[in-house]
Amino acid sequence: MADDGSPRHDGSSSGGQQLDPILFNQPSTPNQNPIPEGQDQMSLPTRSLTDLLHPPRDLALMRQRLFEVQDKIELQVDEFERYWPYVDNVWVRQHKAGTDKSGRVFTDYYACRLQRPTYTPKPVDTPRREGQPTRKKQIREGGTCQMRLKTIRYEGGYSGYTILKVGDETQHTHDLDHIDKIKRTSVLMEVAKSEVMKGYMPASVFTVMNEDMEKLTAAGGRYLNRNDVRNASQHWRQVHREELRVHEGYKYDHGNGIVRHDGVSSTAQINGDLQMIDPALNDITLLPPDTLRFPSASRAFLEPYLPPKEPTINASGLPHVTLTYATSMDSSLALAPGMQTLISGPESKAMTHYLRSKHDAIVIGVGTAIVDDPSLNCRLEGVGGFGGLGWEGQPRPVIIDPGARWMISPQSKVLRAVQSGKGRGPWVIMAPGFAMDPMRLEMLKYYGGKYLGLTEFDKKWRLRWEAILKALAAEGIKSVMIEGGSMVINDLLQQENSSFLSSIIVTFAPMYLGQRALGVSPLSAVRFEDVRWQPLGSDVVMCSSGVKPHN
Numbered sequence: 001m002a003d004d005g006s007p008r009h010d011g012s013s014s015g016g017q018q019l020d021p022i023l024f025n026q027p028s029t030p031n032q033n034p035i036p037e038g039q040d041q042m043s044l045p046t047r048s049l050t051d052l053l054h055p056p057r058d059l060a061l062m063r064q065r066l067f068e069v070q071d072k073i074e075l076q077v078d079e080f081e082r083y084w085p086y087v088d089n090v091w092v093r094q095h096k097a098g099t100d101k102s103g104r105v106f107t108d109y110y111a112c113r114l115q116r117p118t119y120t121p122k123p124v125d126t127p128r129r130e131g132q133p134t135r136k137k138q139i140r141e142g143g144t145c146q147m148r149l150k151t152i153r154y155e156g157g158y159s160g161y162t163i164l165k166v167g168d169e170t171q172h173t174h175d176l177d178h179i180d181k182i183k184r185t186s187v188l189m190e191v192a193k194s195e196v197m198k199g200y201m202p203a204s205v206f207t208v209m210n211e212d213m214e215k216l217t218a219a220g221g222r223y224l225n226r227n228d229v230r231n232a233s234q235h236w237r238q239v240h241r242e243e244l245r246v247h248e249g250y251k252y253d254h255g256n257g258i259v260r261h262d263g264v265s266s267t268a269q270i271n272g273d274l275q276m277i278d279p280a281l282n283d284i285t286l287l288p289p290d291t292l293r294f295p296s297a298s299r300a301f302l303e304p305y306l307p308p309k310e311p312t313i314n315a316s317g318l319p320h321v322t323l324t325y326a327t328s329m330d331s332s333l334a335l336a337p338g339m340q341t342l343i344s345g346p347e348s349k350a351m352t353h354y355l356r357s358k359h360d361a362i363v364i365g366v367g368t369a370i371v372d373d374p375s376l377n378c379r380l381e382g383v384g385g386f387g388g389l390g391w392e393g394q395p396r397p398v399i400i401d402p403g404a405r406w407m408i409s410p411q412s413k414v415l416r417a418v419q420s421g422k423g424r425g426p427w428v429i430m431a432p433g434f435a436m437d438p439m440r441l442e443m444l445k446y447y448g449g450k451y452l453g454l455t456e457f458d459k460k461w462r463l464r465w466e467a468i469l470k471a472l473a474a475e476g477i478k479s480v481m482i483e484g485g486s487m488v489i490n491d492l493l494q495q496e497n498s499s500f501l502s503s504i505i506v507t508f509a510p511m512y513l514g515q516r517a518l519g520v521s522p523l524s525a526v527r528f529e530d531v532r533w534q535p536l537g538s539d540v541v542m543c544s545s546g547v548k549p550h551n
């Protein structure tokens with residue numbers, strides 16, 4: 001551990017303590033190299049025609065994103081393994097994965113295919129070994145593009161890939177189509193090989209693969225030719241010198257090659273069969289049962305109070321801050337201190353998740369973390385883990401826990417959300433002097449979280465909100481949604497802190513929580529400004545752009 005109590009960046013714990021694999025649910029044998037080496041002639045293909053006919057969602061868009069790498073791309077492991085083989089014609093691995101000391105973070109570097117020097121074949125009269133046939137090698141274009149990227153693979157309670165551009169180059173010197181013209185993806189080669197291995201002639205495989213040209217193009221196969229299919233299956237055909245046939249419904253037509261001769265194409269038949277057996281392939285996205293929907297028609301009233309589309313850290317180094325919570329008509333958050341109480345109706349609950357999707361981080365006090373054991377993820381349809389890719393729209397949970405009171409464990413809902421790819425690892429804000437024990441620190445890191453140490457206090461010896469917000473901004477958080485609990489809300493509505501608030505969004509539910517309830521009421525009177533009230537289901541939502549003292 002570093003002097004300030006923070007975890008060392010090498011991922012090792014202090015005091016020589018070992019990770020308990022059961023406690024952390026650590027995989028015993030991490031997958032060292034999940035990237036399929038699809039071009040290997042000896043390997044068995046893992047793709048089939050089905051992969052062409054039922055490509056991953058938004059394939060053309062994802063290929064373009066993985067080609068350009070304009071922004072950091074985060075993908076879950078299965079998503080990376082699904083999409084990467086469709087762009088491995090672009091990216092050539094430079095070195096094998098380097099690992100950090102924790103053994104759970106693997107970094108690979110890739111360069112654009114056109115970074116390699118141009119290959120010029122040796123003159124044909126170059127002496128060859130006896131019996132070796134002369135190979136016609138083409139000039140391979142290269143040396144023109146300096147685009148590079150790295151993939152960082154995390155393995156642990158949090159698993160996934162982060163893909164980032166490296167180096168000074170900001171864009172390729174060519175487009176994706178240009179690469180598709182000169183090199184085929186491993187998916188295309190594997191599909192071709194697997195079809196030949198079923199006993200079909202390369203020419204027939206080529207015809208069948210070309211049947212749905214739109215899908216073939218989306219997969220990078222616009223320039224696929226018969227030779228590619230022959231090359232993909234060459235080794236297999238040499239070993240298995242059996243007679244190959246044409247696909248059912250196709251025939252050899254002199255002068256035209258293999259053509260379809262009955263009404264039903266092979267691909268249409270495969271499509272039909274698949275729809276019978278596997279509804280998941282029928283473009284129905286299976287969503288987790290707790291997925292929430294907040295209709296577009298209900299969103300407009302929130303628009304002026306949301307963080308801007310491209311939020312920026314303001315001149316004072318502060319992010320956009322939204323305070324949001326749900327209260328009863330007697331301004332209570334829970335039936336009693338130490339209790340969690342459902343106040344929001346289903347519509348306003350969905351609204352809260354919509355708000356979560358619009359912020360980089362959710363902040364709560366440790367009182368709420370202990371009482372509620374919250375998941376602190378976004379369960380809105382379309383965000384990562386709920387129909388979306390990676391962790392898109394998933395906010396970072398942040399717990400203010402100056403005294404390290406939160407006993408986080410793998411059973412905590414926030415970590416269960418991480419484990420299932422439905423949320424991000426939490427950050428814990430602590431004060432100096434209260435060291436979290438090394439096992440908990442290590443666990444936080446294992447689940448993709450971390451600890452932030454702050455040393456700036458206000459006159460009540462609480463951490464200064466300005467320091468908290470600036471620390472988050474320094475970590476790249478541009479918008480923060482603060483949810484509670486009572487102490488946090490009261491504190492932020494006080495005059496010395498209220499200027500940090502960009503918006504306040506409060507749900508009022510039609511209920512009294514009674515006189516034993518945990519209330520919300522700042523020390524001094526305040527009045528909300530620039531207010532808009534909106535009925536939502538049986539609740540009413542109040543949006544405001546800030547508070548001022550009320551005399």
Ligand SMILES: NC(=O)C1=CN([C@@H]2O[C@H](COP(=O)(O)OP(=O)(O)OC[C@H]3O[C@@H](n4cnc5c(N)ncnc54)[C@H](OP(=O)(O)O)[C@@H]3O)[C@@H](O)[C@H]2O)C=CC1
Pocket residue numbers: 324325326327332333334336337338339340341343364365366367368369371372400401402403404405461462463464465483484485486487488489491518
């Ligand atoms: N209805 C709703 O919308 C919501 C309801 N809730 C409810 O609220 C209740 C919890 O509220 P409450 O008990 O007040 O707890 P809080 O969640 O407000 O947490 C308070 C604790 O967080 C730490 N903390 C917060 N801010 C600071 C700061 N600036 N500096 C230092 N420490 C800070 C302190 O920890 P320490 O004491 O260790 O110093 C403090 O005691 C629960 O019942 C929960 O269900 C929560 C959120 C929303």
Ligand SMILES: Nc1nc(O)c(N)c(N[C@@H]2O[C@H](COP(=O)(O)O)[C@@H](O)[C@H]2O)n1
Pocket residue numbers: 325326340341342343344348349352364368369372373374375376377413483484507
């Ligand atoms: N908007 C809102 N309405 C309520 O009725 C609530 N009780 C809360 N509580 C907040 O939501 C957190 C629970 O989050 P998960 O659903 O577990 O992700 C809880 O910790 C409070 O911050 N909010």
